[in-house]
Amino acid sequence: MDKFKERIKNSKKAIEPSQKNNPNQLYQLNKFKMANKKSKFNLSLGLNFVLVTTLVIVLTIGGIGLFNNKVEPNGKENQNNQSVINPNTPTTNTGDFIKVNSLQELKILLSDGNLEFNDSFDEDLDSPEVEVPTSPGEPSYGIVGGVSPDIDVIIPSIKEEVYETNTQVNGVDEADIVKVNGKFIYYISRKTKMLHILKTNEEQVTEIKNYSFGKEEVVISENEEAIAYRVTETTLNDMYYTDLYLIVSADAETYTKVTTKSQNGTYTSEYQNISEYHIYDINTYELVKKIQTAGNNVSTRLVGNELIIVNNYNDYKKNMNLMLPRYFVDDVMIEPLVSTIYYCPFFGSNINSYVIIYKVILNNKIEIKDYYFLTPYIRNLYATKDKLYLIRYSGSISETKDNLLTSYNTSKVLVFDYEDEIKPVDVVTVKGRINDKYWIDEYEGFLRIASTGSKNEQKLLAGKYPYSSSSSIFNYLTIFKLDSDGKYQEISSITEGLGEIGETMYSARFNGNRATVVTFKQTDPLYYIDLTDHYHPVITSELKISGFTVYQHPYNENYVIGFGYEANSSGVTKGYKIALFDVSDKYNIKQVGKPHVFIYGSIDAASLINVNAHTADYYYGFEVISNPKVLLSNMSKGIFGFSINSRDYVGSGSSSKYRHTNRYIVMKIDVNSDDPLKIILDEKHEATSYHDYYERMVFVGNYYYLLSSESVKVYQLNNKLDLVGNLSF
Amino acid sequence: MRKISNEAFNELYYQYKPMIYNIAYTYVHNVHDADDIVQEVFLKYLKSTEEFAGKNNEKYWLIRVTINTAKSFVTSSWRKKVILDEETIDKQKNNDSDSNDDLFEIIYSLPRKYKEVIVLYYYEDLMIAEIASILSISQSACKKRLERARNLIRAREVKNG
Numbered sequence: 001m002d003k004f005k006e007r008i009k010n011s012k013k014a015i016e017p018s019q020k021n022n023p024n025q026l027y028q029l030n031k032f033k034m035a036n037k038k039s040k041f042n043l044s045l046g047l048n049f050v051l052v053t054t055l056v057i058v059l060t061i062g063g064i065g066l067f068n069n070k071v072e073p074n075g076k077e078n079q080n081n082q083s084v085i086n087p088n089t090p091t092t093n094t095g096d097f098i099k100v101n102s103l104q105e106l107k108i109l110l111s112d113g114n115l116e117f118n119d120s121f122d123e124d125l126d127s128p129e130v131e132v133p134t135s136p137g138e139p140s141y142g143i144v145g146g147v148s149p150d151i152d153v154i155i156p157s158i159k160e161e162v163y164e165t166n167t168q169v170n171g172v173d174e175a176d177i178v179k180v181n182g183k184f185i186y187y188i189s190r191k192t193k194m195l196h197i198l199k200t201n202e203e204q205v206t207e208i209k210n211y212s213f214g215k216e217e218v219v220i221s222e223n224e225e226a227i228a229y230r231v232t233e234t235t236l237n238d239m240y241y242t243d244l245y246l247i248v249s250a251d252a253e254t255y256t257k258v259t260t261k262s263q264n265g266t267y268t269s270e271y272q273n274i275s276e277y278h279i280y281d282i283n284t285y286e287l288v289k290k291i292q293t294a295g296n297n298v299s300t301r302l303v304g305n306e307l308i309i310v311n312n313y314n315d316y317k318k319n320m321n322l323m324l325p326r327y328f329v330d331d332v333m334i335e336p337l338v339s340t341i342y343y344c345p346f347f348g349s350n351i352n353s354y355v356i357i358y359k360v361i362l363n364n365k366i367e368i369k370d371y372y373f374l375t376p377y378i379r380n381l382y383a384t385k386d387k388l389y390l391i392r393y394s395g396s397i398s399e400t401k402d403n404l405l406t407s408y409n410t411s412k413v414l415v416f417d418y419e420d421e422i423k424p425v426d427v428v429t430v431k432g433r434i435n436d437k438y439w440i441d442e443y444e445g446f447l448r449i450a451s452t453g454s455k456n457e458q459k460l461l462a463g464k465y466p467y468s469s470s471s472s473i474f475n476y477l478t479i480f481k482l483d484s485d486g487k488y489q490e491i492s493s494i495t496e497g498l499g500e501i502g503e504t505m506y507s508a509r510f511n512g513n514r515a516t517v518v519t520f521k522q523t524d525p526l527y528y529i530d531l532t533d534h535y536h537p538v539i540t541s542e543l544k545i546s547g548f549t550v551y552q553h554p555y556n557e558n559y560v561i562g563f564g565y566e567a568n569s570s571g572v573t574k575g576y577k578i579a580l581f582d583v584s585d586k587y588n589i590k591q592v593g594k595p596h597v598f599i600y601g602s603i604d605a606a607s608l609i610n611v612n613a614h615t616a617d618y619y620y621g622f623e624v625i626s627n628p629k630v631l632l633s634n635m636s637k638g639i640f641g642f643s644i645n646s647r648d649y650v651g652s653g654s655s656s657k658y659r660h661t662n663r664y665i666v667m668k669i670d671v672n673s674d675d676p677l678k679i680i681l682d683e684k685h686e687a688t689s690y691h692d693y694y695e696r697m698v699f700v701g702n703y704y705y706l707l708s709s710e711s712v713k714v715y716q717l718n719n720k721l722d723l724v725g726n727l728s729f
Numbered sequence: 730m731r732k733i734s735n736e737a738f739n740e741l742y743y744q745y746k747p748m749i750y751n752i753a754y755t756y757v758h759n760v761h762d763a764d765d766i767v768q769e770v771f772l773k774y775l776k777s778t779e780e781f782a783g784k785n786n787e788k789y790w791l792i793r794v795t796i797n798t799a800k801s802f803v804t805s806s807w808r809k810k811v812i813l814d815e816e817t818i819d820k821q822k823n824n825d826s827d828s829n830d831d832l833f834e835i836i837y838s839l840p841r842k843y844k845e846v847i848v849l850y851y852y853e854d855l856m857i858a859e860i861a862s863i864l865s866i867s868q869s870a871c872k873k874r875l876e877r878a879r880n881l882i883r884a885r886e887v888k889n890g
Contacts, residue, residue: 020767101885
């Protein structure tokens with residue numbers, strides 16, 4: 001054995017000797033505990049450990065109580081003692097983040113996930129030798145076709161109700177392609193990728209500026225044989241605004257293009273996608289800061305004047321020269337120090353990505369803070385005003401009970417405080433997948449998580465677990481309470497009763513002491529879960545109807561609008577559905593009046609009873625179910641709006657073709673009517689491409705603005721929405 | 730509850746206690762908590778009705794439960810951070826660490842997956858195939874983890890001078 005390995009073996013000598021040694025006590029203790037299974041032991045582990053022998057027994061009982069049982073406030077013990085045998089069993093706990101010590105250590109950690117190092121990536125470039133700079137290049141930002149050079153600076157002073165993005169949490173803004181700031185509308189057309197800055201004055205709307213980004217080629221090197229270009233293609237995504245700034249996010253793809261002069265050959269390489277943030281002065285629209293972040297964006301949030309950007313980063317998989325996630329501020333490269341990178345030994349076993357959190361403080365002086373953690377890949381996030389919850393899918397955990405080995409897939413939630421410095425404070429694990437950000441919710445110190453997943457069960461046979469197993473779907477609700485140490489402790493869960501056999505959870509929405517959950521296989525059980533006592537959540541009501549809801553939108557305390565699918569009795573989807581549910585009586589939730597169903601043409605609309613049927617050959621593009629931010633929501637007036645597309649086959653013979661129609665529909669809720677979802681606007685036009693439609697509608701006071709790549713239509717709210725103005729781009 | 734006599738349990742306890750204690754200590758790094766974990770693991774053993782096909786399977790079961798219990802404990806023991814901090818201060822006062830201590834500290838601070846293989850391979854003298862079985866990973870993955878763990882230890886030793 002070499003010396004190094006011998007030294008590792010010898011390091012065991014540093015383990016301090018045990019201070020306890022009494023199997024007889026343990027044996028008796030176990031008998032005693034089994035005999036008194038229903039007794040209540042609730043002693044604190046915080047007592048002194050070194051006591052006389054009798055006290056050790058008592059202490060151990062107390063310790064066991066804390067180890068094995070969820071101790072409820074009333075002193076009840078949960079007797080669900082299960083032996084955990086899988087070594088990868090995650091726990092509800094806090095990761096102890098450790099600083100990375102050196103580049104060499106970082107390299108080893110990043111080699112996780114069976115990555116192959118590829119230090120020679122640059123040499124693989126099959127092109128003439130041309131010097132290539134390390135900068136990702138300068139994006140082609142600037143004004144294209146500015147409509148009016150005279151900036152009309154108006155500080156919004158009106159207090160009338162204006163459109164806000166349909167976000168999950170009040171006070172935590174989410175980026176979107178449209179924002180309304182007083183009388184100003186900022187709108188990025190997804191068709192033209194152009195940012196329009198519009199000023200409204202009731203029925204009048206004017207464009208005061210527009211921005212467009214495109215493709216730019218910059219010669220970066222040239223010799224006798226070849227020319228190298230840095231090519232940057234930038235597309236606008238979405239935006240935020242604050243009192244001081246308009247923040248526009250964009251994706252920039254950069255690559256190096258080399259053309260040879262003699263052979264007219266072209267080579268491209270070093271593709272890199274960069275998430276950019278262009279920060280403009282809110283009054284002059286002058287660019288004041290440009291941030292090019294590292295990695296792929298998971299999501300962003302704006303809380304007050306602080307922009308939080310969460311990225312996954314694994315560019316090093318292509319090129320280990322990119323092991324340190326460099327980013328650029330006004331084209332100045334910033335590379336993190338190794339000592340600012342952390343990993344957590346307890347947060348999952350596979351480090352296959354960085355999660356990078358940028359905090360951009362948007363005061364008069366813009367400050368950027370960056371935080372780096374080596375973690376598994378982050379899938380989604382949920383944010384409150386003071387905490388970030390990063391969600392990832394995790395491996396399986398196994399439990400044995402009564403000779404039955406049950407394995408569950410799991411999700412982990414990494415919790416960060418971000419009020420001041422961003423710091424990890426807890427790791428929470430739940431069985432199943434957290435498929436949507438709406439499935440997680442923090443309320444008055446309770447963290448509520450809905451999850452769905454699959455479990456495998458193997459029965460012990462002849463001392464072994466066979467390979468064959470049976471699998472099934474489960475739907476859980478798990479509740480954690482924030483303790484005085486700032487950690488979440490699991491206090492209760494619902495593991496039975498949500499969905500019948502084989503039913504998967506499709507949507508969940510929390511609202512105060514209420515959760516509404518939808519599962520589906522053939523029909524849509526909508527469950528009401530009473531969370532008045534978070535220690536004892538109870539399913540109080542369920543409603544079975546055809547189809548299922550994917551997105552639930554609350555309308556005051558008593559109603560939920562469901563956006564989802566209609567389905568036949570076999571569970572085959574037949575169209576999109578919008579329905580209103582009365583959840584005011586937790587013991588008797590019910591559907592109110594007729595839902596609207598946008599039916600695929602193969603269904604006979606007449607066969608559907610008590611439904612407002614809209615027929616077309618085929619409906620598509622009902623974006624609200626996948627991206628609830630598109631929803632126009634003015635719940636104080638009971639108004640909501642959405643876009644939907646349809647396709648019909650028209651003509652005959654060689655002249656036949658598909659005709660695409662785009663509709664923007666606005667509905668007003670009247671809960672006292674048999675038909676509670678009344679259409680007050682149904683704007684249609686023929687569309688020619690996917691993004692060629694009315695994308696959004698926003699409002700300022702009583703005026704509503706319908707936005708598309710070609711125009712802004714203005715409506716005044718009366719009994720219906722009446723067209724009163726128009727602006728063509 | 731397991732059907733086992735006090736005498737048979739005594740024998741099992743003395744056979745496996747050092748192993749369980751050592752594994753637990755590499756996670757919690759203090760005698761009190763490691764002792765608590767030993768007790769907890771044996772209580773789980775007594776409570777369990779799991780039957781084992783052979784002595785080795787019993788040992789592997791104990792190792793798995795020890796690792797799980799220790800992992801759970803590491804975080805729940807944040808409550809006892811004050812105690813740990815006091816120990817740390819005491820150790821710094823004593824300042825009598827030798828190279829064994831230094832190397833153990835490095836192993837203690839390794840990511841979980843690397844620490845597990847090091848402890849089982851070098852401390853408990855298990856074979857690659859056994860470790861792979863206990864950790865439910867392939868033998869090649871086990872070897873890879875072991876190699877990376879060694880590299881990490883070397884890197885940290887260099888860093889620490």
